[in-house]
Amino acid sequence: xxxxxxxxxxxxxxxxxxxxxxxxAALAGLVLAALLxxxxxxxxxxxxxxxxxxxxxxxxGPDAAHLFGTDELGRDVLSRVLYGLRISLLVGFGAAGIATxxxxxxxxxxxxxxxxxxxxxxxxxxxxxVIPRFFLAVVLVAFFGASIWxxxxxxxxxxxxxxARLVRAEFLTLRTRQFVDAxxxxxxxxxxxxxxxxxxxxxxxxxxxxxxxxxQAMLLEAGLSYLGLGDxxxxxxxxILQEAQQIMRRAWWTTAFPxxxxxxxxxxxxxVGDGLNDVLNPRSRER
Amino acid sequence: xxxxxxxxxxxxxxxxxxxxxxxxxxxxxxxxxxxPGDPIDFLVGSMDxxxxxxxxxxxxxxxxxxxxxxxxxxxxxxxxxxLGYSLRYRQSVLDLILxxxxxxxxxxxxxxxxxxxxxxxLGVIAAQRPYSATDQTSTFLALAGYSMPVFWxxxxxxxxxxxxxxxxxxxxxYSLRAPAEGWGxxxxxxxxLALPAFTYSLYHLALIFRLTRIKMQETLSLDFIVTARAKxxxxxxxxxxxxxxxxxxxVVTVIGMNFGFMLAGSVLTETVxxxxxMGRLLYxxxxxxxxxxxxxxxxxxxxxxxxxxxxxxxxxxxxxPRVVYR
Amino acid sequence: xxxxxxxxxxxxxxxxxDHGVVKAVDGVSLTIAPGEAVALVGESGSGKSxxxxxxxxxxxxxxxxxxxxxxxxxxxxxxxxxxxxxxxRGGRMGMIFQDPSTYLNPLMRVGDQIAEAVMxxxxxxxxxxxAEALEAMRLVRIPAPETVMDYYPHQLSGGMRQxxxxxxxxxxxxxxxxxxxxxxxxxxxxxxxxxxLLAGLRTELGSALLLITHDLGLVAEFxxxxxxxxxxxxxxxxxxxDIFYAPRHPYTRALMRSTLGPERRVERFEAIEGNxxxxxxLPPGCSFNPRCPExxxxxxxxxxxxxxxxxxxxxxxxxxxGGSDERAA
Numbered sequence: 001x002x003x004x005x006x007x008x009x010x011x012x013x014x015x016x017x018x019x020x021x022x023x024x025a026a027l028a029g030l031v032l033a034a035l036l037x038x039x040x041x042x043x044x045x046x047x048x049x050x051x052x053x054x055x056x057x058x059x060x061g062p063d064a065a066h067l068f069g070t071d072e073l074g075r076d077v078l079s080r081v082l083y084g085l086r087i088s089l090l091v092g093f094g095a096a097g098i099a100t101x102x103x104x105x106x107x108x109x110x111x112x113x114x115x116x117x118x119x120x121x122x123x124x125x126x127x128x129x130v131i132p133r134f135f136l137a138v139v140l141v142a143f144f145g146a147s148i149w150x151x152x153x154x155x156x157x158x159x160x161x162x163x164a165r166l167v168r169a170e171f172l173t174l175r176t177r178q179f180v181d182a183x184x185x186x187x188x189x190x191x192x193x194x195x196x197x198x199x200x201x202x203x204x205x206x207x208x209x210x211x212x213x214x215x216q217a218m219l220l221e222a223g224l225s226y227l228g229l230g231d232x233x234x235x236x237x238x239x240i241l242q243e244a245q246q247i248m249r250r251a252w253w254t255t256a257f258p259x260x261x262x263x264x265x266x267x268x269x270x271x272v273g274d275g276l277n278d279v280l281n282p283r284s285r286e287r
Numbered sequence: 288x289x290x291x292x293x294x295x296x297x298x299x300x301x302x303x304x305x306x307x308x309x310x311x312x313x314x315x316x317x318x319x320x321x322x323p324g325d326p327i328d329f330l331v332g333s334m335d336x337x338x339x340x341x342x343x344x345x346x347x348x349x350x351x352x353x354x355x356x357x358x359x360x361x362x363x364x365x366x367x368x369x370l371g372y373s374l375r376y377r378q379s380v381l382d383l384i385l386x387x388x389x390x391x392x393x394x395x396x397x398x399x400x401x402x403x404x405x406x407x408x409l410g411v412i413a414a415q416r417p418y419s420a421t422d423q424t425s426t427f428l429a430l431a432g433y434s435m436p437v438f439w440x441x442x443x444x445x446x447x448x449x450x451x452x453x454x455x456x457x458x459x460x461y462s463l464r465a466p467a468e469g470w471g472x473x474x475x476x477x478x479x480l481a482l483p484a485f486t487y488s489l490y491h492l493a494l495i496f497r498l499t500r501i502k503m504q505e506t507l508s509l510d511f512i513v514t515a516r517a518k519x520x521x522x523x524x525x526x527x528x529x530x531x532x533x534x535x536x537x538v539v540t541v542i543g544m545n546f547g548f549m550l551a552g553s554v555l556t557e558t559v560x561x562x563x564x565m566g567r568l569l570y571x572x573x574x575x576x577x578x579x580x581x582x583x584x585x586x587x588x589x590x591x592x593x594x595x596x597x598x599x600x601x602x603x604x605x606x607x608p609r610v611v612y613r
Numbered sequence: 614x615x616x617x618x619x620x621x622x623x624x625x626x627x628x629x630x631d632h633g634v635v636k637a638v639d640g641v642s643l644t645i646a647p648g649e650a651v652a653l654v655g656e657s658g659s660g661k662s663x664x665x666x667x668x669x670x671x672x673x674x675x676x677x678x679x680x681x682x683x684x685x686x687x688x689x690x691x692x693x694x695x696x697x698x699x700x701x702r703g704g705r706m707g708m709i710f711q712d713p714s715t716y717l718n719p720l721m722r723v724g725d726q727i728a729e730a731v732m733x734x735x736x737x738x739x740x741x742x743x744a745e746a747l748e749a750m751r752l753v754r755i756p757a758p759e760t761v762m763d764y765y766p767h768q769l770s771g772g773m774r775q776x777x778x779x780x781x782x783x784x785x786x787x788x789x790x791x792x793x794x795x796x797x798x799x800x801x802x803x804x805x806x807x808x809x810l811l812a813g814l815r816t817e818l819g820s821a822l823l824l825i826t827h828d829l830g831l832v833a834e835f836x837x838x839x840x841x842x843x844x845x846x847x848x849x850x851x852x853x854x855d856i857f858y859a860p861r862h863p864y865t866r867a868l869m870r871s872t873l874g875p876e877r878r879v880e881r882f883e884a885i886e887g888n889x890x891x892x893x894x895l896p897p898g899c900s901f902n903p904r905c906p907e908x909x910x911x912x913x914x915x916x917x918x919x920x921x922x923x924x925x926x927x928x929x930x931x932x933x934x935g936g937s938d939e940r941a942a
Binding site: 227244 | 435450
């Protein structure tokens with residue numbers, strides 16, 4: 001403690017504020033859960049197959065038969081949005097999951113071993129910080145082909161360095177702490193130390209960043225699809241938006257509903273991420 | 288003495304960028320060879336190339352030679368700013384990209400200036416009334432702002448302001464009937480610029496606002512702010528005379544570090560409004576599988592990001608007297 | 614007795630936090646005569662800094678001044694408008710802070726920071742204000758002030774930075790200087806220089822000084838009267854001499870043992886048993902009773918008032934009741 005009698009402006013976090021934030025995070029969590037459920041149950045909920053042509057008249061606005069309207073081929077927009085959400089969430093969680101796993105392993109190795117390995121890994125992540133990731137993703141997908149797995153892979157490759165840096169930093173501060181020393185003295189091998197002692201403590205920021213990364217990955221995929229690099233066999237929300245570009249002048253519903261779906265998903269992920277940050281990292285609560 | 292220190296610092300900072308440029312070029316080379324298929328496809332980048340042209344390129348890039356020789360040939364070309372040739376446009380890739388750059392820069396700079404000015408102002412206001420209704424609302428709106436795809440935002444803006452209200456043109460940079468020069472021309476371009484710039488700044492505003500608000504709150508809780516108040520400074524003087532400059536420093540850094548992210552936003556916005564910049568070119572290159580243009584764009588955009596990082600560091604050094612020119 | 618320069622009555626400043634109301638200043642009364650040097654002494658967490666800030670009406674939400682009066686040069690500061698108050702801050706009343714490295718704006722040349730203080734209180738052009746700043750820098754004995762003026766804070770030593778902060782205050786020739794732990798963050802040798810400077814300025818400018826400190830050594834050397842603060846309240850007051858030679862409150866005695874004994878210069882009062890009280894949850898009765906070596910049965914539920922004695926020392930302790938000096942041995 002410093003010699004200041006009392007901090008002049010203690011962190012202005014009122015109980016009400018935390019409550020309100022947690023409440024909005026809880027609400028966002030509910031929205032997210034609902035979206036996940038809807039996406040999983042798409043085959044049960046969707047009135048039509050997403051690609052079925054002419055299930056209704058072409059380009060009619062929302063009505064009782066087609067809640068979200070139809071597109072220029074007479075496809076049902078609601079069905080397409082439900083299936084599209086499935087693919088977008090798959091890309092988001094898939095890419096963020098792989099990136100997080102990769103980041104934990106790489107960051108863990110760097111942070112634990114230090115020295116040359118650490119230097120090398122840090123140089124690599126620095127390069128990734130400078131190279132414009134979106135454009136590298138564009139080039140990767142354009143060169144290797146626009147399949148859903150390539151897209152997931154490309155996004156994961158671009159995203160892991162963030163997690164790696166984070167995990168490394170946590171490792172560096174944690175590995176000198178007493179409980180790790182205690183385990184080391186007791187003769188625990190490196191693997192046990194990393195996964196049993198250090199990692200659980202480094203997990204909080206990783207979870208927060210992983211959550212935010214899911215939303216980022218969804219937006220990245222949407223951007224790729226919009227530029228014509230989506231997987232045509234796996235229709236994502238981004239691809240639906242890209243197709244809508246041609247006809248939205250006459251049929252606003254073809255862009256409004258898929259856009260709202262992706263917006264809601266990413267927003268709820270961001271709010272949940274912020275909420276987790278409040279709960280898991282109390283030291284950065286004011287953020 | 289300080290002048291000399293600064294020039295040395297600039298030189299050193301530029302030197303640090305060289306390895307990164309090298310990495311970008313290596314990455315291009317690596318991708319050409321790692322991607323499935325014949326590397327020549329990526330170098331030609333067009334379906335209707337004549338067999339002679341393909342043979343020429345094969346020889347030029349030394350594709351029948353060992354990899355080391357190929358790399359050398361590639362690096363030599365790059366050293367001469369030779370980014371290849373686009374059969375589709377019948378133009379060198381570099382010229383093509385440079386001809387599209389002004390439109391992109393016009394859009395980016397306009398949007399960046401507008402969003403920074405408004406974002407910083409709003410951030411400061413929100414920081415002064417922490418946890419008020421205004422603060423909470425604007426914070427939520429900002430979060431919403433960057434939770435949506437920027438091109439979707441563009442589509443909505445287009446539908447409302449151009450198609451529905453008819454206030455602005457739907458696409459492009461010029462009208463065919465507008466005068467080709469003088470004030471008429473400028474007004475015409477600005478008219479076309481309005482919607483894409485608005486879309487893009489709205490998106491970017493969210494980031495700058497959130498950042499400024501956090502940094503401003505942090506700064507306002509620092510000790511020297513108490514000193515300023517104890518001197519008898521008014522609240523306005525405290526905020527704008529003392530806190531703002533300190534809070535702006537990290538904001539400048541983040542803007543610079545996010546330049547790549549911003550370019551991506553700009554590219555997507557251009558595509559929505561058919562704005563004839565580098566983003567539009569990227570879109571066209573993807574559609575046509577014009578790989579030389581694609582790679583050229585990647586290289587140039589990467590260089591822009593690297594340059595932006597250097598410039599950010601230099602700006603920082605100018606604003607912050609504590610930076611040691613080592 | 615002449616009209617005091619400053620007279621504080623029942624000042625109450627609380628901080629409203631998530632963990633409850635922190636009663637940082639809980640009914641403090643004190644007076645300072647013109648030109649007098651008064652010390653406000655206590656451990657960290659006793660509320661002495663918040664008291665000082667409250668005199669200048671500096672506390673901001675979540676801290677709030679709830680009641681009391683602060684009469685200064687004939688006006689109650691708590692009833693002034695914000696605008697009138699700004700004229701007082703840095704004008705008639707100046708404040709010097711504890712850590713000069715964090716209390717200076719890192720991006721502003723120190724000369725400009727002093728000149729700003731001048732311009733805030735006198736209509737003056739920048740050039741003239743800088744000349745005044747230069748004058749103030751000479752007054753606080755900064756060597757080569759013309760050069761130092763254009764330095765940034767990070768280019769100066771801790772002692773020099775503290776002189777800059779003091780220069781800022783003396784530009785307006787205040788009638789009261791409040792110095793909040795002005796030497797805590799400095800080296801021991803620099804501490805003495807700064808304290809001597811403050812004492813010199815006091816006589817030169819004829820200002821009164823309120824020294825907030827935990828260092829009883831400084832008090833003995835530089836102050837006329839002392840207020841001892843504990844748990845947001847004044848627990849003992851008297852002339853420096855009386856407090857030193859005849860302290861009656863067990864807390865004051867514990868303070869003396871811890872800072873004037875063999876372990877003098879211990880940064881904190883670790884020698885006193887127990888922890889400083891949690892100002893959000895003060896114990897019932899006398900707030901010092903859980904740590905008091907001379908606790909009586911009634912101390913746990915009856916809060917003592919301030920008992921005055923013939924010698925002039927007033928103590929908030931049952932042991933001082935009736936002016937007697939007898940203690941349970």
